[in-house]
Amino acid sequence: MNEQPEQFTFDFRESTAQxxxxxxEDLKIKIGDFAGPLxxxxxxxxxxxxxxxxxxxxxxxxxxxxxxxxxxxxDISIAADFLVMAATLIEIKSKMLLPRDPFAGEEExxxxxxxxxxxxxxxxxxxxxxxxxxxxRSTVEQAIFTRGPIESDDNNAEIDASxxxxxxxxxxxxxxxVDEIKLEIEREEISLADMMRTLKKRIFEFGEVSMLKFFEExxxxxxxxxxxxxxxxxxxxxxxxxxxxxxxxxVILKKI
Amino acid sequence: MDEEEIVSAxxxxxxxxxxVALVEALIFVASEPVTTKVLADVLEEERESIExxxxxxxxxxxxRDSGLQVREIAGGxxxxxRTDFHEEVRSxxxxxxxxxxxxxxxETLAVIAYKQPVTVPEILEIRGVQSAxxxxxxxxxxxxxxxxxxxxxxxxxxxGTSKDFLIQFGLNDLSELPSIEDFEDLVQ
Numbered sequence: 001m002n003e004q005p006e007q008f009t010f011d012f013r014e015s016t017a018q019x020x021x022x023x024x025e026d027l028k029i030k031i032g033d034f035a036g037p038l039x040x041x042x043x044x045x046x047x048x049x050x051x052x053x054x055x056x057x058x059x060x061x062x063x064x065x066x067x068x069x070x071x072x073x074x075d076i077s078i079a080a081d082f083l084v085m086a087a088t089l090i091e092i093k094s095k096m097l098l099p100r101d102p103f104a105g106e107e108e109x110x111x112x113x114x115x116x117x118x119x120x121x122x123x124x125x126x127x128x129x130x131x132x133x134x135x136x137r138s139t140v141e142q143a144i145f146t147r148g149p150i151e152s153d154d155n156n157a158e159i160d161a162s163x164x165x166x167x168x169x170x171x172x173x174x175x176x177x178v179d180e181i182k183l184e185i186e187r188e189e190i191s192l193a194d195m196m197r198t199l200k201k202r203i204f205e206f207g208e209v210s211m212l213k214f215f216e217e218x219x220x221x222x223x224x225x226x227x228x229x230x231x232x233x234x235x236x237x238x239x240x241x242x243x244x245x246x247x248x249x250x251v252i253l254k255k256i
Numbered sequence: 257m258d259e260e261e262i263v264s265a266x267x268x269x270x271x272x273x274x275x276v277a278l279v280e281a282l283i284f285v286a287s288e289p290v291t292t293k294v295l296a297d298v299l300e301e302e303r304e305s306i307e308x309x310x311x312x313x314x315x316x317x318x319x320r321d322s323g324l325q326v327r328e329i330a331g332g333x334x335x336x337x338r339t340d341f342h343e344e345v346r347s348x349x350x351x352x353x354x355x356x357x358x359x360x361x362x363e364t365l366a367v368i369a370y371k372q373p374v375t376v377p378e379i380l381e382i383r384g385v386q387s388a389x390x391x392x393x394x395x396x397x398x399x400x401x402x403x404x405x406x407x408x409x410x411x412x413x414x415x416g417t418s419k420d421f422l423i424q425f426g427l428n429d430l431s432e433l434p435s436i437e438d439f440e441d442l443v444q
Contacts, residue, residue: 035363036360038385039359079385082385124383126437126439127363127382127436129439130439133434133439134366135357138357143339145336146335
């Protein structure tokens, strides 16, 4: 497949916000929306051309707070998460101002207060890039079309038959029998257990059984009632499902 | 006893060409990607024969420079138009590209796709921002689904991506996503 021709490439960065420089007093900004405080932070670090592994924390904190103040002035509601990050930055900044513990051994590795933030930024950036990848994929995908829906899609052949569908089939059979009974012959009545056994055997042998046909084999109303109860019992207890191809049509018992 | 005839009537052996044509017909009418297994079951053929038929079908389309392609997506097969015809197809259908997901939603989706099953607090941890509305959007668009609760304090709901996600992002399965570690190289 020759995917992703020129016209679909997309600059993901372009959709993020930009602070257009100017006098520091009145920054002109192009507000987009930063996806979150980490996103804003990454943007500021990049704008300051700082190294992510050696963030000039004082300068970045200042820029960050400037942005937050600006949002406030522009009456943009600031998500609490942005404020949490501001607090984190200030905390790191103050930690870095503290003199090193003079009693700490020379060898002792002192963790950089910035470490945790850097880890989070790096982790976040991976997912931000992954989001860009998803964006491009969906754009390519939108250039591919499948056929339009056809009538049978909505009126799908395999609809689950409801109790009412079963009853309708049942009534149809009963009605037919009322018309055609010609001769009463004494027969032995078949029990529900026998009926279930017969039906089960048939389903597992052939994979599926037409309910209409099965009922038609019955000789009396009573047998039909027994057969109907057997169907309900089997569907309830065995791994058999009911399918109906057309509305009010025949119901098929199918082995799952 | 005519059931017996319907159910187990021996069918005539098909030629490879016929099978290719049949597979094409079924993939065409299917409203969503159809799996090799379903094709094999319906046609009562071996999996291997179906796979060979699909391969043949794909190369047929390619060799005659067809406007259609047979693609593997979400674990099934689908007949779709070629990407380079998108402008014409779109103007014929009079559709516009559907609304794009917001940056926040895309990021949330990326976290869920790579970390699933994942809880809301875990997403917050990575993104550094609340993702409630993004999660709602993704649920509404059926790109993600709830995947049960995590047995931890508060039993938070876990989320994972759906089949629709695979379809909308042109993936056959999740393993087709580039490894998240690959994105590390791009980080300065």
